[in-house]
Amino acid sequence: MEGKLGSPVRRLPYLAGRFWRRRAAFWGGALCVGAVSVLFARASDGAENMFFHFSHRFWLLPLIITPLGFVFCAWAAGSVFPGSQGSGIPQAIAARELPRGVARRRLLSVRMCFAKIGLTVVGLMCGASVGREGPTVQVGAAIMLQVARLRGLQNERGLILAGSAAGIAAAFNAPLAGVVFAIEEMSRSFEVKTNGIVLTTVIIGGLVSLGLTGNYTYFGTSNAAVYGMNGWVLTAFCGSAGGLLGGLFSRLMLDITTWAKGWIAGNPRVRKFIYPLICGVLVALIGIFTQGDSFGTGYQTARAAVEGVTPHWYFWPAKFATTLITAVSGIPGGIFAPSLSVGAGLGAWIAGAGGSATSVGALLGMAGYFAGVVQAPMTAFVIILEMTGNTASVIPLMVAAMLGLGASRLVCPRPLYHELAHGFLPQHKGGLRQPSREERRAEKPVSQAAAE
Known part of the structure; x- marks a missing residue:
């Protein structure tokens, strides 16, 4: 036996x-x-x-x-x-x-x-x-x-x-x-x-x-909710505008990164220092103009917007610019938190212009803009739900994220992270290489490998 x-x-x-x-x-x-x-x-x-x-x-x-x-x-x-x-x-x-x-x-x-x-x-x-x-x-x-x-x-x-x-x-x-x-x-x-x-x-x-x-919740706790027709109009505006702006960010980032690589390659000894120096000067000047609001992650301003404090009108365009400049400069660092702060500022500004609550606009703007940048709507609204503990706006956040995705693809049809990943796969310029059947078969689950 x-x-x-x-x-x-x-x-x-x-x-x-x-x-x-x-x-x-x-x-x-x-x-x-x-x-x-x-x-x-x-x-x-x-x-x-x-x-x-x-x-x-x-x-x-x-x-x-x-x-x-x-x-x-x-x-x-x-x-x-x-x-x-x-x-x-x-x-x-x-x-x-x-x-x-x-x-x-x-x-x-x-x-x-x-x-x-x-x-x-x-x-x-x-x-x-x-x-x-x-x-x-x-x-x-x-x-x-x-x-x-x-x-x-x-x-x-x-x-x-x-x-x-x-x-x-x-x-x-x-x-x-x-x-x-x-x-x-x-x-x-x-x-x-x-x-x-x-x-x-x-x-x-x-x-x-x-x-x-x-x-803890990353952005504090928010009970903001969408009510009535005005709320759904705000959802549509924040989702669409956020998606268009997020798509523009991705398009500019991809295009500038491609241009910068070619420009630096022509004279690397000089340009690899001059290029980040120019980027740093621009970020510093914008930060001084905004009294420091555009420096760093933007977390404090975004959290304040979620809690109902309206940021300065210039916050979101300045933060958009400094995040883009930093992202194409070649220094290490992510765009998640800065993107959420741009979306919060944009949504709060749209809400203020329409006479709606700042906190609602900030949440919807984050969903629309973040979904537009990364073209991952599920991730966008789930992150915002968990970061704010807000369960009153699940459907509006979903709608804003989906509108953001659709609007973003009009400007930048290519997903940002997957396009940037091509730079680390020079031998597969036509797209990300999918593992072969043999490679997938060779990579066994942890439990199966442990038993052998």
Whole structure:
């Protein structure tokens, strides 16, 4: 009988010591993602607070430290730590599509983790309009890939996806948003064998975040709701306008990035310093003009708008400009938080012009603009729901996000992160390479690999 059914360990993999060793490594990786995400968040907040403290005391200081900071970060990202530029989400997407090997490990190495965290913190310390959420995705993916390498787990693609989802969940204290982000943006498909990996990693990373920071909503609590025909008109305006502006951001970012690469390539020794210097000067000048509102993540202004405080009329166009300039400068840093602040400012301005509540407009503007930038409407409204604890505006937020997606595609038909990922896949310029059937078959689930 045993000859037909196999050994007890074969029939019951939970009896195998290797199973538990690999499973413990997997759980340990998820714990590390949560802990590193929290430490990264605290370092980022401290760096941003330090910049505002000194820039308020010496109002011309940004004209010095912001350009110099941009030059240093761009040089370090381009010459010392290539692959650390920008958000980090395109790198994680590209790593999933690359075959197992050196190229994947280079994008998600331990060295890259330290570079991404350190340079993003330096950027915030210099007033750059960046967020930590995108870099946290790359860091989370890198941690889980290292777990796969150290313990011989075969499903690297699934673990990269899980680490990315846990990074979003821990960054925003939004576990559901992490799962939705993994499905909608990172993979554009969801394999059955990865669902347990993603959910487990998000749960463990989220528990670590809760234990270290407590249960909180990123933008506070909002009970704003859409009422009557005026509310639905506001929803339509915020969703459509936000989507058009978000699509414009993505289109400009892709076009300027392409142009800048060609321009710098013509004279790299000079232009790779001049270009980020110009970007830093522009960000500093706009920040001084707006009395500091456009520096950093924009979190405080966005949170105030969600709570009903109307920002200055110039906030959203200034924040749009500084975020775009920072994003194309080549320094590491994400666009999640700055994009949400642009959307909040735009929505609050539209609501004020129409005589509606600022808080409602801010929520709808965030949904429309964010969906327009990343072209991921499910992620947009789920993140906003979890970040504000608002369950009274579920349908309006969905509508605003879908309108934002449709309007964005009129301006920029190409999804931003997937287009940027092409830059890390030079051998597949026609599009992201889909793994072959043999590669998918070789990458077994964690539970199956652990039993062997």
